[in-house]
Amino acid sequence: MLLKTYSLEIFNSKCQPGAIGVHCFAHLDQDVSCALPYINSVLGGFEYLKDPPAVTFKAQGKLITIHGNKIAVNALKDEAEAQKIVEWLKREINDAWGKKDEITPSYEGAPKPRFVEILKLLPKKSGCRECGDPTCMVFATKVAEGSKGPEDCPQLNQEQKDKLKKYMEMFKLDL
Numbered sequence: 001m002l003l004k005t006y007s008l009e010i011f012n013s014k015c016q017p018g019a020i021g022v023h024c025f026a027h028l029d030q031d032v033s034c035a036l037p038y039i040n041s042v043l044g045g046f047e048y049l050k051d052p053p054a055v056t057f058k059a060q061g062k063l064i065t066i067h068g069n070k071i072a073v074n075a076l077k078d079e080a081e082a083q084k085i086v087e088w089l090k091r092e093i094n095d096a097w098g099k100k101d102e103i104t105p106s107y108e109g110a111p112k113p114r115f116v117e118i119l120k121l122l123p124k125k126s127g128c129r130e131c132g133d134p135t136c137m138v139f140a141t142k143v144a145e146g147s148k149g150p151e152d153c154p155q156l157n158q159e160q161k162d163k164l165k166k167y168m169e170m171f172k173l174d175l
Contacts, residue, residue: 028070
């Protein structure tokens with residue numbers, strides 16, 4: 001077993017002090033850097049940093065980054081949810097490390113959607129703001145990040161929604 005113990009730090013967002021959700025850091029008592037390429041393969045990280053090693057991915061509706069000595073998880077309901085997700089990650093890290101001889105490590109992040117390609121698929125109605133964003137450029141950026149999807153643009157007809165969804169499916173983002 002690679003990861004045995006950790007301590008949780010639960011905190012509110014400094015840039016959104018009134019936010020209902022919380023974030024957490026799990027400070028790891030063991031360095032898991034050696035397992036990160038295997039975790040990246042198993043969990044499909046969309047961002048992989050080599051120096052210092054870290055993998056970022058979306059799971060259970062959360063943005064999660066695993067560093068060698070810390071795990072960061074955003075948008076949690078409470079400490080109980082943080083504990084549940086970090087325990088799941090602990091199992092995933094230990095399982096991947098235990099099966100490392102069967103897993104091809106990945107040192108690359110997944111391909112990312114291109115904001116320009118998304119923008120091309122939008123109707124670009126000047127200043128409509130029906131999606132809640134000030135411009136289609138902002139909306140396209142949020143789609144590329146995975147925080148918005150085709151259903152969030154009221155101006156898209158079904159054919160346009162299908163095209164955008166098909167483009168985003170190439171990147172394994174949940175829409």
